Amino acid sequence: MLMLIMRHELLLVLITVILLLVELVLPAHRKQKIILPSLILFGAVMILGFLPGPAGTLFGGMYSTTPLTLLMKNLLTIGMFIVLLQSVDWLKKEENKEKISEFILLLLTTLIGMEYMLSSGDFLMFYLGLELATIPLAALAAFERFKEKSAEAGVKLIFTSALSSGILLYGISMIYGTVGTLYFDEVINGINGAPLQILAFIFFFSGMAFKISIVPFHLWTADVYEGAPINITSYLSVISKGAAVMIFTILLYTVFSKVTIMWKDVIYVTSILTMTIGNLFALRQRNLKRFLAFSSIAQAGFIFLGIIGQSQLGMTTVMYFVLVYIFSNLGAFGVVSVISNRTGKETIDDYDGLYRTNPLLSLTMMLALFSLAGIPPIAGFFGKFFLFTAAAKQGLYILVLIAVLNTIISLYYYLLVVKAMFLNRSDRPIAYFKSDGYSRLGLALCVAGMIIIGIYSPVYEFINRFTFGIY
Amino acid sequence: MFEGVPLSWFLILSTVMFFVGVYGFLVRKNLITMLMSIELILNSVCINFVAFNKILYPEHMEGMFFTIFIIAVAAAEASVAIAIIINIYRRIVNIDVEKMDEMKY
Structure with missing residues (x-):
């Protein structure tokens, strides 16, 4: 019953695996058939997410949910459902026919990453969730392989996000150096505004600012949004940014x-x-x-x-x-x-x-x-x-x-x-x-x-x- | 083996590596070199974590674990980045960032 705490992520992982298996047995000319089942499965996950359930911590505090994070996950799933609905028309186009399932699977993977990021109780979990949410997005931005703009958007997204996560990690390493732990609960007590921590916060902030596209770090946004397939653009601008804003607010309000x-x-x-x-x-x-x-x-x-x-x-x-x-x-x-x-x-x-x-x-x-x-x-x-x-x-x-x-x-x-x-x-x-x-x-x-x-x-x-x- | 090496030496090394990485990322024009710069940045973070863990907080292994995860994620990131680089090479037969200016304005 303890695993019910992690129900959002587990359900998403489950339907990802199911869709992966379905994709294996589908013949090449009938790939379109995966769209409707995936929409239904995802809709079911969205509705199941709203059912009341327990909240708590797992894995010794590395993973923790509160009613607030559960609500955030539900909001993200609603947004993701709308994005999926809007991309059906585009997926049915001739040039995308053979990679429909890849699109859906990668998109689901990024959502799993965001949900783990939202309910992280530890900087390690936070980092893993963040990377799981960004790396597949770069692949999705470069999804239209035969368009130069899309390829360019992919390059710009993966390089800026890799640099930003490097900067973010440098900040986290400094926080670790001053506090000696990575668990949010313990970091809160250790943060006292020492000079190294201020520097660490600046690095951390810059890394997050890349993801939310705050002004000195916003230049990638317009290029990636223009070049990426339009449904990925809406996903980037709404779900990805929304998740980053939410976790950033939580971290500022708790850890800092x-x-x-x-x-x-x-x-x-x-x-x-x-x-x-x-x-x-x-x-x-x-x-x-x-x-x-x-x-x-x-x-x-x-x-x-x-x-x-x-x-x-x-x-x-x-x-x-x-x-x-x-x-x-x-x-x-x-x-x-x-x-x-x-x-x-x-x-x-x-x-x-x-x-x-x-x-x-x-x-x-x-x-x-x-x-x-x-x-x-x-x-x-x-x-x-x-x-x-x-x-x-x-x-x-x-x-x-x-x-x-x-x-x-x-x-x-x-x-x-x-x-x-x-x-x-x-x-x-x-x-x-x-x-x-x-x-x-x-x-x-x-x-x-x-x-x-x-x-x-x-x-x-x-x-x-x-x-x-x-x- | 590292007895007596002060923490500040490790930190100086990692800081130099970090800023060499950032400089390389901003100045170099070749995508592969930029990827190498990012690896430098990530490795400097790894040095930080290991040094802090070994010298300041030897009772837990959190820094070491974090380092292992950074290495794994960096590998995943590099593989996706290289796939994307190959893709853009097929489109414009070039991996110079200056040539990727179709959407600049």
């Missing part, structure tokens, strides 16, 4: 909680830089994938506003924002992915007059962009509002002011896309097409999520119950 003086200023400055530079670069992008890449960099800056809140409120707002961000960003990427699959068009100018030909898609895109920008009735507004509240509670009014100004800048470029879809006229708009059922289901889930989370306040209360006692 006694030395907030050590990280408060760093978070303050990088938050401002990330918001501002992400927004300013997003202004000049014409390619939608690059545009969304810079917008997701800016969103990471907003998340830091919640982290600096340093309280239960901070944790709740970060979780709530990540939940909202999963649905809104996946909605935006879902529309871009459907259109890119059908027509191959990816720039903002191609979207001129989209409303006249594909009204439903344009409405979904509009909702998603409004949610990202933070326009009231939709969930994104409340996400940002709570983040600002968390920062304002600490008296950081200047930071909040800068964040509000940045929201206005971001509103401008999100509205540019909406304007292109609704107001601009085009001689050759994207012709009407009927997207496949899986994408429709994925987009419907996103829209429902954005609206329900926005107007149904118990969601916030629900998350708030789990974050009790984290700080």
